[in-house]
Amino acid sequence: MPAMTMVQAINNALREEMRRDDRVIVLGEDVGRNGGVFRCTEGLLDEFPDRVFDTPLAEGGIIGTAIGMALYGLRPVPEIQFMDFIYPAFDQIVSEAAKMRYRSGGQFTVPMTIRTPFGGGIRGGHYHSQSSEAYFCHTPGLKVVVPSTPKEAKGLLTASIRDPDPVMFLEPKKLYRSSREEVPEGEVLVPLGEAAVRRPGKDVSLIAYGYMAQVCLEAATKAAAKGVEAEVIDLRTLVPLDEPAVLASVKKTGRAVVVYEAPRTAGFGAEISAILAEKAIEYLRGPIVRVTGFDTPFPYALEDVYLPNSDRVLAAIDKVMAF
Amino acid sequence: MVDALHIIRDDGSADPRLDPGLSEEDAVRLYRGMSLQRILDNRMLALQRQGRIGFYGPSLGQEAAIVGAAMAMEPEDWIVPQYREPGAALVRGMPLKELLCQLIGNAEDPVHGRQMPCHYVYRKGNYLSISSPVGTQIPHAVGIAWAMRLRGEPHAVLVFFGDGATSTADFHAAMNFAGVFRTPTVFLCNNNQWAISVPVAKQTASATLAQKAPAYGFDGVRVDGMDALAVFRATGDAARRAREGHGPTMIEAVTYRLGPHSSSDDPSRYRDESEVALWRARDPIARYRRYLEHAGWWDDGREARLEQEIGDEITRAIQEAERAPPPAVETLFTDVYADMPDHLRDQRDAFLAPRGR
Numbered sequence: 001m002p003a004m005t006m007v008q009a010i011n012n013a014l015r016e017e018m019r020r021d022d023r024v025i026v027l028g029e030d031v032g033r034n035g036g037v038f039r040c041t042e043g044l045l046d047e048f049p050d051r052v053f054d055t056p057l058a059e060g061g062i063i064g065t066a067i068g069m070a071l072y073g074l075r076p077v078p079e080i081q082f083m084d085f086i087y088p089a090f091d092q093i094v095s096e097a098a099k100m101r102y103r104s105g106g107q108f109t110v111p112m113t114i115r116t117p118f119g120g121g122i123r124g125g126h127y128h129s130q131s132s133e134a135y136f137c138h139t140p141g142l143k144v145v146v147p148s149t150p151k152e153a154k155g156l157l158t159a160s161i162r163d164p165d166p167v168m169f170l171e172p173k174k175l176y177r178s179s180r181e182e183v184p185e186g187e188v189l190v191p192l193g194e195a196a197v198r199r200p201g202k203d204v205s206l207i208a209y210g211y212m213a214q215v216c217l218e219a220a221t222k223a224a225a226k227g228v229e230a231e232v233i234d235l236r237t238l239v240p241l242d243e244p245a246v247l248a249s250v251k252k253t254g255r256a257v258v259v260y261e262a263p264r265t266a267g268f269g270a271e272i273s274a275i276l277a278e279k280a281i282e283y284l285r286g287p288i289v290r291v292t293g294f295d296t297p298f299p300y301a302l303e304d305v306y307l308p309n310s311d312r313v314l315a316a317i318d319k320v321m322a323f
Numbered sequence: 324m325v326d327a328l329h330i331i332r333d334d335g336s337a338d339p340r341l342d343p344g345l346s347e348e349d350a351v352r353l354y355r356g357m358s359l360q361r362i363l364d365n366r367m368l369a370l371q372r373q374g375r376i377g378f379y380g381p382s383l384g385q386e387a388a389i390v391g392a393a394m395a396m397e398p399e400d401w402i403v404p405q406y407r408e409p410g411a412a413l414v415r416g417m418p419l420k421e422l423l424c425q426l427i428g429n430a431e432d433p434v435h436g437r438q439m440p441c442h443y444v445y446r447k448g449n450y451l452s453i454s455s456p457v458g459t460q461i462p463h464a465v466g467i468a469w470a471m472r473l474r475g476e477p478h479a480v481l482v483f484f485g486d487g488a489t490s491t492a493d494f495h496a497a498m499n500f501a502g503v504f505r506t507p508t509v510f511l512c513n514n515n516q517w518a519i520s521v522p523v524a525k526q527t528a529s530a531t532l533a534q535k536a537p538a539y540g541f542d543g544v545r546v547d548g549m550d551a552l553a554v555f556r557a558t559g560d561a562a563r564r565a566r567e568g569h570g571p572t573m574i575e576a577v578t579y580r581l582g583p584h585s586s587s588d589d590p591s592r593y594r595d596e597s598e599v600a601l602w603r604a605r606d607p608i609a610r611y612r613r614y615l616e617h618a619g620w621w622d623d624g625r626e627a628r629l630e631q632e633i634g635d636e637i638t639r640a641i642q643e644a645e646r647a648p649p650p651a652v653e654t655l656f657t658d659v660y661a662d663m664p665d666h667l668r669d670q671r672d673a674f675l676a677p678r679g680r
Binding site: 025050051053055056058060061063064065066067068069070071072073074076088091092095096099100101102103104105106107108109140141143164165193239240241243 | 442444451452454461469471473493496504658661666
């Protein structure tokens, strides 16, 4: 079993799905000859010369035409080069792809997986770092998926491509090459809508996704040194959310720290906090604490200050433990 | 209008160099389609004023540019509508009653009353679902056509949009993608001179809209949109070229929105009646009738019978549609996803649970 980075695992998932299903089409900026700016689509054009397309530089056109392909029965996997560039396609995603099944009474559907690198940690400044998942989580009709390990990236991407509804597949670029993991050749499936317990613990639940799941694991290691057993829940799918997993953990620990790197206000973690307040308040032994990016544009030089790190998570653990 | 393709001459004869040579049956079918849309519009505007439907967007004046284009397409082709083409949906076989149920938004509307009136959809006729934001459908038409090519299927896509839509980023992206990937798309711009209150001269500084196409690497043709034969001919030619692998074409049908943008609009606020009168004199239905009469296929008797027949059909459809109950509350929650996720199921169950528990 080869050890792969997340980039290689994504490439492997795309290749295997394209071999399995000739309806799978890859399109986007620089995804063909160049193999994508992060190399996620490397080599696909050589193997599938009629199904991989370098498109003109127009995100609205990429998603708009991919919707058309999906309407005609194909399974397009468009790439938006950075999530920061997705806004020209926002209307196509939220007004068209997300609503097509509903507004046609199921007569037309859009089985499409939009892949896009997101999040900070690569010194990308305002426009190569944002986490705008909340906009899409707020749109009924879309599914939102965030992997955090190479093997699960393969399993979740495969499940996304096979899903009958439009999926936003958000790839934490900080994790693209940060580690390797054994990834089996052949079919790997991680069902959408299921969270994972990354580390069990009894004292406090750390709830995160993407790169922040890694940060929470680091924080849990540091907390253990102080005698606090933190449980780390990696959501993996934001929509549909594995609410039972989140509630089960918090009902057990009685404490919750919600971590996301997007700006704090109206971030997806605010929804997690609200669910806990509505459905688990009688189990809570302290306030729900959020550790997040700041309500500022994403910075360049001060990126490390902006991004939540294990020390900030640890401080939140201390706060909720001391309550 | 001098620079636009036209076929029906003032005396009703068809220019023999361009006449598409319709059979009597097809020629009458085209007339019927236009008349149906016209009579339907007037009846629906009246129904809206009576409060029996909430909203309506008529196509008055654009009958030739809509029905003439739709009639030129084959059944396996797709039609991607804007929102002013009920005549095209009817050409594709959408039952009148289903259309009425959509306008009312009742339980027999296949879309369960989820969309405001005039947002028709008819999968069986390859007639795509409509959204209100302008221009968003144009890239879909390119993607569908692209998929046809990828699958090796010799079909084409007709997409309708207006002069206002040519200002959108989606128009630009769609035209550009179509040119680069040579998709079998027929771009039919209904230049009806007005995007609500903004005239086409304020929409673009281009002398014509059709002239935009060559910049994307394919032909743009300008047709007299009040001439159903010209629209039929240009659309049919473009669709044939598309199916044969010669790529996209843009057609600018020069026409006029004789009525309001919608039942909520008062055009007297922004345009002179003298301009409307000028265009009303070019009425596409009257013009096409002259062609039928010139060919010996039409007379007052047939006209009276047709009006009666269409009127009765619409009356029957209204009566049947108005009998249907409102949509079931459960349908609020279905079709968001293929399978209802738990959070939505919880919301539905909580709402539907008996009160007072």
